[in-house]
Amino acid sequence: xxxxxGMLDDNQIHMIxxxxxxxxxxxxxxxxxxxxxxxxxxxxxxxxxxxxxxxxEEPARRRVVSMGLRPNNLDx
Numbered sequence: 001x002x003x004x005x006g007m008l009d010d011n012q013i014h015m016i017x018x019x020x021x022x023x024x025x026x027x028x029x030x031x032x033x034x035x036x037x038x039x040x041x042x043x044x045x046x047x048x049x050x051x052x053x054x055x056x057e058e059p060a061r062r063r064v065v066s067m068g069l070r071p072n073n074l075d076x
Contacts, residue, residue: 012052013067020045020069034071041069 027037
């Protein structure tokens with residue numbers, strides 16, 4: 001699997017989900033709304049995705065958004 005292609009293995013997906021939910025929890029802890037927490041989670045996860053795969057940030061952000069992560073999925 002080429003990292004440049006933007007493909008992720010299961011461990012990388014788990015890392016991205018973890019950073020999303022950690023960031024969302026931190027944002028909630030600081031009084032953020034669900035929308036703001038979600039945006040912060042997406043940004044953090046996209047930055048990790050970009051770093052892991054080497055793809056640009058905007059395609060990484062779109063890929064993270066397509067994963068369907070939401071603050072109300074914190075129990076997932």
